[in-house]
Amino acid sequence: MTEIYERYGRLTYGYLARTLGDPAQAEDVQQQVFLEVWQRGPTFDPARASAATWIMTIARSRAVDHLRKRIPEPRDPAGSLAVLDEQSAASPVEELHEQWRIAALLAELPDEEAEVLRMRFHLNLSQSEIAERTGIALGTVKTRMARALERLRVELEYEEVAP
Structure with missing residues (x-):
């Protein structure tokens, strides 16, 4: 677990800090991410995705969960759906996640190619x-x-096909 954290800790923290906009919250969520990585480690399948992709997907999910908790509950049910729709439609969180996903994929390439x-x-x-x-x-x-x-093309196509 120490090796995994040393390799991916900075990557996930950077993503979480930018996504959440608060270093303390990023640290809290990062702890959740690596706890989940540790708990779900036996189910990790390297044939489905790289470790970086798997960990960043967990980080994205925990960040979205955290952001949704911060949204005040509107009184109007229709307003609640509008808030969630605004977040889900190409939100900055999604764009940032995509940037970090590509960065993680680049990290898997040989240095001279990356x-x-x-x-x-x-x-x-x-x-x-x-x-x-x-x-x-x-x-x-x-x-x-x-x-x-x-x-990169092969890896991205593989991610799209993998459930």
């Missing part, structure tokens, strides 16, 4: 600029990027 993708999509560098900045041949940059994108 780095070219980060430079391309986070720094908005062209393949030529990446080659120039890193001193890696342009063909190698293209190969690494193609390999990394293929690995």
